[in-house]
Amino acid sequence: MGADAVVVGSGPNGLVAAVMLARAGCEVLLLEAADGFGGALRSGELTLPGRVHDLGATVMAMALASPAFRGLGLKGVEFAHPPVAAAHPLDDRPAVLVHRDAGHTAEGLGRDGAVWLATAGAAARAGFPLVDLLLKPLGPWRASPRAFAQAARFGAAAALPATTFARRALRTVEGRALIAGLAAHSMLDLRSPLTTGYGLMLGALAHLVGWPLVRGGSQVLADALVAELRSLGGQAVTGHRVRRLAELDAPIVVLDVTPRQLLAMADWPSGYRRGLERYRYGPGVFKLDWALDGPVPWRDPAVAGAGTVHLGGTLEEIVLSEAETTAGRHSPRPYVLLVQPYAADPERGGHTLWAYCHVPNGSPVDMTDAVETQIERYAPGFRDRVLARHAMGPAELEAANPNLVGGDIGGGLTSLGQFVRRPVWSPAPWRTPLPGVFLCSSSTPPGPGAHGVGGWQAARLALRSR
Ligand SMILES: Cc1cc2nc3c(=O)[nH]c(=O)nc-3n(C[C@H](O)[C@H](O)[C@H](O)COP(=O)(O)OP(=O)(O)OC[C@H]3O[C@@H](n4cnc5c(N)ncnc54)[C@H](O)[C@@H]3O)c2cc1C
Structure with a gap:
């Protein structure tokens, strides 16, 4: 050719x-x-005719912040922001919310608000020069000495395991749960180096560009x-x-x-x-897409406005769930990453939802019940809203896209x-x-x-x- x-x-x-x-x-x-x-x-109709589901990525913080996309100036792509970037519901208290505004987010973190502002908040204030250094760790660089200094400061916390950062720097159940939920996007054992960096970087992007999705x-x-x-x-x-x-x-x-x-x-x-x-490939995911007859009935109504929801409870629970996955086992109470596109974009043919949990690479185990039980924990009555569901384990994901080896996304x-x-x-x-x-x-x-x-x-x- x-x-x-x-x-x-x-x-x-x-x-x-x-x-x-x-x-x-x-x-x-x-x-x-x-x-x-x-x-x-x-994207495609995975459940019912007319329902638009994203097969993979929905949250476009990286696209919006990326030096690659910023330079392209694409036509016809509209980003829609949910009222709240991310929510992390807890059993016995209000959900932790990540707002576009760092100060507003810090207010919800009580005694940990100052640490949030000094880490994720500071990274967001450093802006695109810092993001460019993080997304282009090998260069080419055209950054100022100030940007390198900010990157070094960010790197000092970022290199730590999320468990170490949480225990050394954070005091509240809310702050610790938040960093666990963000860091777990990395699909690593949260006792591993760099997991703080993945979490703080995602938090910083919520303040810098938001966690929007593409309309449609x-x-x-x-x-x-x-x-x-x-x-x-x-x-x-x-x-x-x-x-x-x-x-x-x-x-x-x-x-x-x-x-x-x-x-x-x-x-x-x-x-x-x-x-x-x-x-080496990492863990796989087990992904579910649902067509619902209305929004998820969250116990804490503030969660309804979030584009992304982290489920799994406290730092300790999420650390355990991710350690189980890394050890090749299936957590009965997995960390679940859930996205409700309708919070920002009603143009998807109705209320659609997706969520995944991490599983050992190549796992054949059906995690539908474990994932839905975690949603019910924070949204009793969720299952009654389900009109149709579609499940993809590692084998189905890899069949659809050979890059998803063993379900590793x-x-x-x-x-x-x-x-x-x-x-x-x-x-x-x-x-x-x-x-x-x-x-x-x-x-x-x-x-x-x-x-x-x-x-x-x-x-x-x-x-x-x-
Ligand atoms: C379920 C899921 C949810 C995600 N959520 C998010 C999110 O919300 N936000 C975010 O930023 N990221 C998210 N990601 C990660 C993000 O989508 C990926 O990191 C990104 O798409 C990787 O891009 P890529 O171009 O490297 O590969 P891919 O997007 O995987 O594309 C590779 C393409 O190459 C094709 N291909 C492979 N081999 C061949 C071949 N031999 N011949 C021809 N074609 C071939 C495949 O069919 C595929 O179309 C998610 C991923 C998944 C799967």
């Missing part, structure tokens, strides 16, 4: 790479294995990128799975795949191959080791040993999220190599 550049895979990273290459004048061919574009940005579904963002590519003369094809690089004929090849697929695509030099073989473990070695130790890990062949998926820095920075980095290097 001839073109100046072939991009394999149309997740946010592949799409950003394709658009950047096309804007630079390359004739681009985008090949996607699935029957639709977008990867984990796809995340597919709208993917479609806008495909439309932009086509308007620049690029071609985009679905239903085409690339198995070997030898099938492609282009001086530039950008791969939105993870190390397992990459290994099978070529006979790599032994050092690179060993690096890819050592790469992060493109690989997000541990400290794989923060610096993603997927191999290199100052430019987007480059492969084959000239003109680049890797751009979330298995490259900065890792998971709908930010497109891996695609931006790969395209930048590809254009430099021309």
Whole structure:
């Protein structure tokens, strides 16, 4: 297949790479294995006709903050903000709420409010220069010394395990639960280094850009990128799975795949191959989508306004649940990450909802009852609202998108080791040993999220190599 550049895979990273290459004048061919574009940005009717569900990402804080997307200026994509970014209900007291405003959030944290303002609040005040450093840990940097100093200050807390940060810096049940719920997005054992950083970064983004979603579904963002590519003369094809690089004929090849697929695509030099073989995937997820006949009946009505809800109770409970998953077991009371798009966007054909819990990689266990029991704990009567449900365990997720290996939605473990070695130790890990062949998926820095920075980095290097 001839073109100046072939991009394999149309997740946010592949799409950003394709658009950047096309804007630079390359004739681009985008090949996607699935029957639709977008990867984990796809939306579809998973439950009832007319109901729009996001198959993967919904919360677009990363997209809005990302240096890759900020530069694209896409048309036709409207972000909708829920009244509250995130809520964390508790059994015996009001829910903890993350507002757009850091001060308002701190008020709800009582004695821990000052710590919140000094960490997540300070990171939000540092703004895009700090976000750019965090999303481009290997550069290129055009940051001021002040931004580096802010990053160093952020890094000192960020490097800590969430359990250590919570016990050293936080005093209240609310503050500790909040950091646990945020840090657990990392899918790591919360006793691991960096988990504080994932939590504080997400908290800071809530204050800097909010946790919005795309009006009409995340597919709208993917479609806008495909439309932009086509308007620049690029071609985009679905239903085409690339198995070997030898099938492609282009001086530039950008791969939105993870190390397992990459290994099978070529006979790599032994050092690179060993690096890819050592790469580790993280836990999987068990995801449920529901069509409801009305909003979730939260016991605390403040939770109704939140786009994202963290379920699982106290710090101690969430630490236990995530430790169980890391140890290869299924928590009977799992941490559940729930998204209620209708809080911001009523244009999805009715009240739709999704949630997932973490499970051991590749787990075949049906977690429907465990997830719904956690929702009922904070929203008695929830099950009565369910008109239809759709479940996807690791096998179904990977069948829909080969990058979700064993149900891992992060493109690989997000541990400290794989923060610096993603997927191999290199100052430019987007480059492969084959000239003109680049890797751009979330298995490259900065890792998971709908930010497109891996695609931006790969395209930048590809254009430099021309
Ligand atoms: C359930 C779920 C919820 C999430 N929620 C959020 C969220 O709310 N906010 C957020 O920021 N992030 C979220 N994420 C994470 C985010 O979506 C991913 O980190 C991001 O999509 C990764 O982008 P990517 O381009 O690397 O890969 P993907 O989006 O996974 O796309 C890869 C694409 O490449 C295609 N492909 C793979 N191999 C081949 C091949 N050999 N030939 C052709 N095509 C191929 C796949 O079919 C797929 O379309 C979520 C992910 C999931 C799955």
